Amino acid sequence: MSGQATDQPPAGEPSTPDGTGPDGAGEVLLTMTDIVKTFPGVRALGGVNLEVRAGEVHCLLGQNGAGKSTLIKVLAGAHQPDSGQIRWRGEPVVLSSPVAALRLGVATMYQELDLVPGLSVTDNVFLGHERARYGFTRRRAARAEAAALLARLGHPEIHPDQTVGELSAAGQQLVSMARALAHNARLLIMDEPTAALAADEVDNLFRIVGELTSAGVAVVYISHRMEEIRRIGHRVSVLKDGRTVARDLDARTTPTADLVALMSGRRLDAVFPERAAAPAPEPAATGQPALLTVEHLSRAGEFTDVSFTVRAGEILGIAGLVGAGRSELLETVFGARRPDAGRVLVDGVPLRAGSVPSAVAAGIGLCPEERKSQALLLEMSVAHNVTLASLPAYSRFGFTDRDRETRDALDRLTELDLRPADPARAVRTLSGGNQQKAVVARWLVRGCRVLLLDEPTRGVDVGARAELYRVVHELAAAGVALVVVSSEVPEVLGLADRVLVLREGRVVHQAPAAELTEADVLDMVMEGSAA
Amino acid sequence: MADPTAVRAARGPTPGAPDERVRGQGLLGRLVARPELGALLGAVGVFVFFSAITDQFLSPLGVATWLDDSATLGIMAVAVALLMIGGEFDLSAGVMTASTALVTAMLATRLGWNVWLALLLSLAFALAVGAFNGFLVMRTGLPSFIVTLGTFFALQGLNLGVTRLVTGTVQVSGIRSAPGYESAGFVFASTVDLGGHAFQISIAWWVGAAVIASLVLLRSRLGNWIFAVGGAAGSARAVGVPVTRTKILLFMTTALAGWLVGTINILRFASVQANQGVGLEFQFIIAAVIGGCLLTGGFGSAVGAAIGALIFGMVRQGIVFARWDNDWFFLFLGVLLLGAVLVNNTFRRRAERARR
Numbered sequence A: 001m002s003g004q005a006t007d008q009p010p011a012g013e014p015s016t017p018d019g020t021g022p023d024g025a026g027e028v029l030l031t032m033t034d035i036v037k038t039f040p041g042v043r044a045l046g047g048v049n050l051e052v053r054a055g056e057v058h059c060l061l062g063q064n065g066a067g068k069s070t071l072i073k074v075l076a077g078a079h080q081p082d083s084g085q086i087r088w089r090g091e092p093v094v095l096s097s098p099v100a101a102l103r104l105g106v107a108t109m110y111q112e113l114d115l116v117p118g119l120s121v122t123d124n125v126f127l128g129h130e131r132a133r134y135g136f137t138r139r140r141a142a143r144a145e146a147a148a149l150l151a152r153l154g155h156p157e158i159h160p161d162q163t164v165g166e167l168s169a170a171g172q173q174l175v176s177m178a179r180a181l182a183h184n185a186r187l188l189i190m191d192e193p194t195a196a197l198a199a200d201e202v203d204n205l206f207r208i209v210g211e212l213t214s215a216g217v218a219v220v221y222i223s224h225r226m227e228e229i230r231r232i233g234h235r236v237s238v239l240k241d242g243r244t245v246a247r248d249l250d251a252r253t254t255p256t257a258d259l260v261a262l263m264s265g266r267r268l269d270a271v272f273p274e275r276a277a278a279p280a281p282e283p284a285a286t287g288q289p290a291l292l293t294v295e296h297l298s299r300a301g302e303f304t305d306v307s308f309t310v311r312a313g314e315i316l317g318i319a320g321l322v323g324a325g326r327s328e329l330l331e332t333v334f335g336a337r338r339p340d341a342g343r344v345l346v347d348g349v350p351l352r353a354g355s356v357p358s359a360v361a362a363g364i365g366l367c368p369e370e371r372k373s374q375a376l377l378l379e380m381s382v383a384h385n386v387t388l389a390s391l392p393a394y395s396r397f398g399f400t401d402r403d404r405e406t407r408d409a410l411d412r413l414t415e416l417d418l419r420p421a422d423p424a425r426a427v428r429t430l431s432g433g434n435q436q437k438a439v440v441a442r443w444l445v446r447g448c449r450v451l452l453l454d455e456p457t458r459g460v461d462v463g464a465r466a467e468l469y470r471v472v473h474e475l476a477a478a479g480v481a482l483v484v485v486s487s488e489v490p491e492v493l494g495l496a497d498r499v500l501v502l503r504e505g506r507v508v509h510q511a512p513a514a515e516l517t518e519a520d521v522l523d524m525v526m527e528g529s530a531a
Numbered sequence B: 001m002a003d004p005t006a007v008r009a010a011r012g013p014t015p016g017a018p019d020e021r022v023r024g025q026g027l028l029g030r031l032v033a034r035p036e037l038g039a040l041l042g043a044v045g046v047f048v049f050f051s052a053i054t055d056q057f058l059s060p061l062g063v064a065t066w067l068d069d070s071a072t073l074g075i076m077a078v079a080v081a082l083l084m085i086g087g088e089f090d091l092s093a094g095v096m097t098a099s100t101a102l103v104t105a106m107l108a109t110r111l112g113w114n115v116w117l118a119l120l121l122s123l124a125f126a127l128a129v130g131a132f133n134g135f136l137v138m139r140t141g142l143p144s145f146i147v148t149l150g151t152f153f154a155l156q157g158l159n160l161g162v163t164r165l166v167t168g169t170v171q172v173s174g175i176r177s178a179p180g181y182e183s184a185g186f187v188f189a190s191t192v193d194l195g196g197h198a199f200q201i202s203i204a205w206w207v208g209a210a211v212i213a214s215l216v217l218l219r220s221r222l223g224n225w226i227f228a229v230g231g232a233a234g235s236a237r238a239v240g241v242p243v244t245r246t247k248i249l250l251f252m253t254t255a256l257a258g259w260l261v262g263t264i265n266i267l268r269f270a271s272v273q274a275n276q277g278v279g280l281e282f283q284f285i286i287a288a289v290i291g292g293c294l295l296t297g298g299f300g301s302a303v304g305a306a307i308g309a310l311i312f313g314m315v316r317q318g319i320v321f322a323r324w325d326n327d328w329f330f331l332f333l334g335v336l337l338l339g340a341v342l343v344n345n346t347f348r349r350r351a352e353r354a355r356r
Helices: A003-007 A068-075 A100-103 A121-124 A137-154 A170-181 A199-212 A226-232 A256-263 A326-333 A356-361 A384-392 A402-416 A432-445 A462-477 A490-493 A518-526 B004-011 B026-035 B039-051 B060-085 B095-109 B116-141 B144-167 B180-188 B202-219 B221-231 B233-238 B242-267 B280-288 B302-321 B327-353
Strands: A030-039 A042-053 A055-060 A083-086 A106-107 A187-191 A218-222 A236-240 A243-248 A288-297 A303-311 A315-319 A343-344 A366-369 A450-454 A480-487 A496-504 A506-510 B171-173 B191-194 B197-200 B271-273
Touching: A030 A068, A030 A518, A042 A055, A042 A068, A042 A187, A042 A218, A042 A236, A068 A187, A068 A218, A068 A506, A083 A450, A100 A106, A100 B233, A106 A121, A106 A170, A121 A170, A121 A218, A121 B221, A137 A170, A137 B144, A187 A402, A199 A218, A199 A226, A218 A226, A236 A256, A236 A490, A243 A256, A256 A490, A256 A518, A288 A326, A288 A480, A303 A326, A303 A343, A303 A480, A303 A496, A303 A506, A315 A490, A315 A518, A326 A366, A326 A450, A326 A480, A343 A450, A356 A366, A356 A490, A366 A432, A384 A402, A384 A432, A432 A462, A462 A480, A462 A490, A490 A518, A496 A518, A518 B171, B039 B221, B039 B280, B039 B302, B060 B095, B060 B197, B060 B202, B060 B221, B060 B280, B060 B302, B095 B116, B095 B144, B095 B171, B095 B271, B095 B280, B116 B144, B144 B171, B180 B202, B180 B242, B202 B242, B202 B302, B221 B233, B221 B242, B242 B271, B280 B302, B280 B327, B302 B327
Parallel strands: A042 A243, A055 A218, A055 A236, A106 A187, A187 A218, A315 A480, A315 A496, A366 A450, A450 A480
Antiparallel strands: A030 A042, A030 A083, A236 A243, A288 A303, A288 A343, A496 A506, B171 B271, B191 B197
16 A cells, blocks of 8 residues: 555564564554543543554553543544644644544444444445445445455455344444445554454454555554454553553553553542441451342353352442443343343342342342433433332322422432432433432432442542542441442442452452452453453 | 354354355345335235225226325325435425415416416425425424424415415415416326326326435435435444435425425316315325334335325225225224334344344
């Protein structure tokens, strides 16, 4: 493709980043300088610097919430940065829209594939840049080209006429990649491309990446799996809290410990209030029976043989990557999914499998990950939302007692310091942290004794997080058993008494939080497919 | 990853074994997955039923009658189907047929304009209303159901108010004596003699509309865009599909179809009632849905909508031929709608499941 590519190794194997690799060879394709992007209440990017050279695989590392997704969207033209400069081959450019980015040669493969399910493979590949003459698509040419692209991607068996919605996840990803190739991308952004792939598919993907880079295409590669970064990466840049903390490290030789140290060490210590007294320092010794017991819980393809117990006043943290089966596990405990094997007990009494009413009656409450869509009635008042799970208690002959409803809601709001403490206010108008408190308040009104929190601080700004942590600690002090799932390791370690590490649906480690360091957990969580 | 079959598919084909990802491409499989299937079965059923119980239904005069009835409805249904595949509704489509006819008739009879000139102006009026609908929907993000409900009532009020203001009655007539009536009538409202029987030219317009719409939908770049904006507007925008422009164009297409039907009506009957067209908008949508369109957009067929209209015409006239009370029409309609939707739904699901 370009003259710079001549000294790249032959196709089929990624070029070696041994110092003579692309670092000195490839032309600088993209430079991002001091990129800042703020959303209402959150500073997603607070000064990101990135340099990508032609023919390299540039890996982007960072924990969840470090700003990787926002950075990708800025690169893809979907978000406009508040400040900072983007240069393309030395020239300042504005990526005003996805189309502008594509014209420049920046193609993005999002983690959530953005294909049109009802259209054929060919139509998806050429959507927006159709091969057309006088408005009529040159179907034969387009179909042939799509078939050729799929063959080049190692999958000639995917029929160009097939409807994309009927393909498997891996098949859809190939279509997405074929589309990027059809755009003649000079820079390809891949967001966790291996998340949905089996091992031999991953090999195929890496072969393609190798071919692309040998042809001078640059790849920005996002993955949590160190092993992949070692295998195909040339250089690594690390993001933390929306900033670049390290640039252009050697992907092969930089020790994992260094990378993990760069990604972790978040200064959250100040945010976690000291707990007045660890309620169960030696839980086994206290002889206190478990409030929640989960025995050998399994669901095909989601999680396997998960067992744990939580005592009253104890906080169990579950660490794991997205896709490790965390949310599925909580939903199964809550009865929203029926387990294939195993059971859930509260106070030693087994719950009816796959029954939410049974779980709720036993005192289990769930604060789901997507609180806006899964927990809250956004247009309704705080009071209505808070009493939603306990309406029978407020009803007489089918009519609800509004005054008592409002009064009780107000009590809980004061207790949780939800602001503004106005029960009549629509939940939609509250901030993320206060919405989360409303969900928690709902279960408190219900008198719940086991609270499952799935990513409780997602979309909550730092100040409000401290508030939520305080609430969690107070609940524990009041004797509630809590299970907290989070992809942010510092949060799990800071909040929980005991930590359970989940990887690919299995418990890989369980230990008191005090005995674990952030680096340990990150290591266990990310080891991933490292054989 | 969660789905074991997905993982199996991800491994690619074993040499020698047929790959499951390309399975189900047989003729039967493709036919079953077509959106028109339910409508086609319904049409055959209705046709056989009325052919069997009445004599006139299959006679040339009978055929001409139900084809004629289907034609004007069909022109609209095809345009409405395109709009629905694009993910939007147009409730003002029914009233639009009256508005355009009224504009044409008033200009020709009151101001003495040449009919062709009057038609040109009413066309401009229709396109402007369509563009307004589309612009408002895209600009505000409000559901098109509400926006076009507003234009529906506004147009109905205008139709009645202006007509009464100008003529003192609620109808406009007398276009026959206007200049240019003969030639315009020849194009839009003449009959064609086939084997000694008169067939309305509107049938040709209907067939033409269905053919052109299908070509656009299945063979053109615009067609891809229509499916894309209805099925996944966000993804479409991300790859450079002009979503706003496509949708506005679709609203203008429905308005254009409304103008065509209004023109056919006014030139044929030479008079138009100010309250005409009210209630038809749902018949258009029903025809499109019987023809396989999803209310959620992204899926459907123009030919299916044309067949949906054909079912309407056959049932409406079949009931007359059978000398039943007209009231039964709606019962038929309801049963057919549910039946066609159930068939479409079942087959689509089965087709999808078979390939996963």
